[in-house]
Amino acid sequence: MTITMTPSDWLSFFTHYLGLSLLSVGGAITTAPDMHRFLVDRQQWLTDPQFSASVAIAQAAPGPNVLFVALLGWNVGLNAGGLPTAFLGLSVAMLGIMLPSTTLTYLAASWGHANRELRAVRAFKQGMAPVVIALLVATGWILATGGNYSLERWPTWTVASITALIVWRTRIHLLWLLGSGALLGWFGLV
Numbered sequence: 717m718t719i720t721m722t723p724s725d726w727l728s729f730f731t732h733y734l735g736l737s738l739l740s741v742g743g744a745i746t747t748a749p750d751m752h753r754f755l756v757d758r759q760q761w762l763t764d765p766q767f768s769a770s771v772a773i774a775q776a777a778p779g780p781n782v783l784f785v786a787l788l789g790w791n792v793g794l795n796a797g798g799l800p801t802a803f804l805g806l807s808v809a810m811l812g813i814m815l816p817s818t819t820l821t822y823l824a825a826s827w828g829h830a831n832r833e834l835r836a837v838r839a840f841k842q843g844m845a846p847v848v849i850a851l852l853v854a855t856g857w858i859l860a861t862g863g864n865y866s867l868e869r870w871p872t873w874t875v876a877s878i879t880a881l882i883v884w885r886t887r888i889h890l891l892w893l894l895g896s897g898a899l900l901g902w903f904g905l906v
């Protein structure tokens with residue numbers, strides 16, 4: 717896939733990631749649905765398989781959870797002109813997603829630690845848990861459907877629901893469940 721990106725496109729890419737950075741409560745992965753909407757659906761800078769593969773490869777690799785953002789930027793840059801622009805895409809994406817959230821996190825954590833006994837601070841921390849869970853569910857929905865929002869893939873949803881229930885209710889290690897899902901996929905059952 718080859719795309720043409722102007723300086724205003726790069727600026728749009730950067731500013732979009734600046735905004736997503738401030739919405740990434742629970743980590744950058746929670747903003748993956750909006751990244752998909754922006755990069756695949758709206759701008760068409762990536763294909764759906766490129767997006768899904770970028771997230772899957774980065775999540776499987778050791779290191780921080782935010783690596784998928786770097787890989788998405790890298791792929792946008794590759795599509796826009798090869799290796800030199802791949803580094804530009806990686807840099808734009810990472811600076812955009814890291815700069816605001818890192819600054820805000822540092823300032824908020826310093827204030828929150830100094831005021832940790834206030835009722836409002838404790839209530840805020842407890843209230844954010846459902847928001848983070850909902851954002852993670854939305855991310856799972858995008859990754860599982862691959863842009864196809866119908867429920868025709870009910871076996872995949874069944875496996876995902878059962879896996880979530882097992883993780884929630886038991887102490888079975890997640891790698892066993894991932895391996896089981898991989899085997900089901902290998903045999904074409906999901």
